Amino acid sequence: MKELLDEALRQGAFKAAFLQPEQIMLSADFRAICASNQCGSFGRCWMCPPSIGPIDALMAEVRRYPHSLLYQTVSAIEDSFDIEGMFAAGNAHAQMSQRLHAHAKVLLKAPFLHLTCGGCHLCAVCAKRANEPCRHPDHALPSLEGYGVDVYRTAASAGLSYVNGQNTVTYFGMILFGECV
């Protein structure tokens, strides 16, 4: 299992930690937060609610995995109003998740679940907006919040800071799995 954590750090994670299942904090309340659509992706991205399915089923899926790795990336932004910087940091995090995903496919024996920051970020405009099929179904990753993960409380339970300094933005990802090779 340590190889997966080491790979996360090699691929650009600031920190990463393994979690016991009970350290993953879940809440169905996140579906209402997504539905308020403050990010603009609700119903406009195949990897966001409601397209990913009912939250109770997704939280049950999270609970099925005995092991998980939580990782975070930290990026510099100009200030707390730097929306472009935050979006660029989200893109960088999504790319890091993709690199780690490729290694996880080799390291993990059985199918695994990989959740990352919201909004997918793989295409400039999600195909969902034109009601067309996902262009990269083998690579697109859903978000932690979409599956009901309370990232703030889960990070705290893992000893990872949710905020990592002035003029930085922190994003999280999690790989849930059963066994390693």
Ligand code: SF4
């Ligand atoms: S890969 Fe592209 S089409 Fe598929 S969910 Fe992500 S952004 Fe949308």
